[in-house]
Amino acid sequence: STLNYKDGLALTGGRIARKMPLVAGIDLAGTVIESANSDFKPGEKVIVNGYGLSETQWGAYGRFARMKSEWLVRLPDAFSMQEAMAIGTAGYTAMLCMQALEDAGLTKDDGEVLVTGAAGGVGSVAIALLAQKGYRVIAATGRPETHDYLTSLGASGFIPREELLLFGTFSEYNFIFRFSSIFSYYVQKWQFLRGNRRFQGGSSPPRHGV
Numbered sequence: 001s002t003l004n005y006k007d008g009l010a011l012t013g014g015r016i017a018r019k020m021p022l023v024a025g026i027d028l029a030g031t032v033i034e035s036a037n038s039d040f041k042p043g044e045k046v047i048v049n050g051y052g053l054s055e056t057q058w059g060a061y062g063r064f065a066r067m068k069s070e071w072l073v074r075l076p077d078a079f080s081m082q083e084a085m086a087i088g089t090a091g092y093t094a095m096l097c098m099q100a101l102e103d104a105g106l107t108k109d110d111g112e113v114l115v116t117g118a119a120g121g122v123g124s125v126a127i128a129l130l131a132q133k134g135y136r137v138i139a140a141t142g143r144p145e146t147h148d149y150l151t152s153l154g155a156s157g158f159i160p161r162e163e164l165l166l167f168g169t170f171s172e173y174n175f176i177f178r179f180s181s182i183f184s185y186y187v188q189k190w191q192f193l194r195g196n197r198r199f200q201g202g203s204s205p206p207r208h209g210v
Helices: 005-011 081-103 121-132 144-153 167-172 181-194
Strands: 027-031 045-049 113-115 137-141 157-160 175-178 198-201
Touching: 027 081, 045 081, 081 121, 113 121, 121 137, 121 144, 137 144, 144 157
Parallel strands: 113 137, 113 175, 137 157, 175 198
Antiparallel strands: 027 045
């Protein structure tokens, strides 16, 4: 499993865990040892994320976990279990968001893409994915000490988080990745004023899973 931000909140008294007792662990990679569903055989490697793990469903922080078969996805041959969890829910979420924006019409010709929460798990993977595909990425962060790290991922410019809270700054961007909840109100206002513009954001995949 990974140590996701949501697991940190669950383990430190945040409002993520909605019942007790509860085993945390928002995602997992593992080997099937027993299955009541003929679609999955013992020895197969699988991954799970979403579905309320670490919120309403027992998660992955244990040697064994019993999961509903419809939650399982077979681990692609290209990845080891360790690699799948290195990508984790954060990487999966970032890719979902980028695909959603491209489905909505985002292209490299549309100008800069703003990524908030840039130094976090989802934001940093989003920067790497966008930069690899040739987008010019502006990273918003409140931690200047992360600029070198974000530059190494592909960020081509920076904007202080405090400056973004002066709402007018949002109007310069056509597309926004929102990975910091502090900006939710401002992005919604920006979307209303800009009409057909798009933003995409989140900190975990949909509860219905992959």
